[in-house]
Amino acid sequence: MNAQTQIFFIPGAAGQLECALDLPDSTQFPTPRGLALVAHPHPLYGGTMDNKVAQTLARGFLALGYVTARMNFRGVGGSAGTHDEGRGETDDMALLLQHMRDLYPGLPLALGGFSFGTFVQSQLQQRLIAANPGTAAERLVLVGTAAGKWPMPTVPANTILIHGELDDTIPLTAVFDWARPQDIPVIVIPGADHFFHRRLQHIKNLMVEMWRP
Helix, strand or coil: CCCCCEEEEEEECCEEEEEEEECCCCCCCCCCCEEEEEECCCHHHCCCCCCHHHHHHHHHHHHCCEEEEEECCCCCCCCCCCCCCCHHHHHHHHHHHHHHHHHCCCCCEEEEEECHHHHHHHHHHHHHHHHCHHHCCCEEEEECCCECCECCCCCCCCCEEEEECCCCCCCHHHHHHHHHHHCCCCEEECCCCCCCCCCHHHHHHHHHHHCCC
8 A cells, every 4th residue: 555554464264364554644643543444345356455445445544543454355365265255254354353452452443344345344343242342343434335235234323334326336225225224324426436436535535524533
């Protein structure tokens, strides 16, 4: 993502997992504001932790002062294993979370995901709530939410949902149908497709504008 990105590996159930760590500007944030994990789109369709939307989510968290970590899911890049339809990927994200909490204990947690990554992160959030609500993320940012593609669980009321008007991979109507019973607003970017071509700047801008200390 940038010259300061640190690549590291952690052990997973299916083998080593390739991860990336970015730190916020220490002159602006002498003490990190929180810890954020970002999940990438579907690995069987070219999704990696270097996906442009995933990187934009990471940049948004960095601008907010969050220590930010990403992971290549099983079978992607330097990560071992094969795609596990979200089950193993959620397990692996939980391992990354534990690793990061060991390094940066006590920081508030935020979760961000794009497309398939929104399914993984919302599942992780439900798992954290069930185990101990005090360990759950304080807020989620979900872009191109995978409603209708995978069985998306409910998410907290303060979740930031961003979707492209012209998304033909995950139709906007499917996101509305999922969000409506939860009474969660959906931010629609006019003219944006699934990958937010020429619209990426809106994701970071919205994150920074909508976040609350």
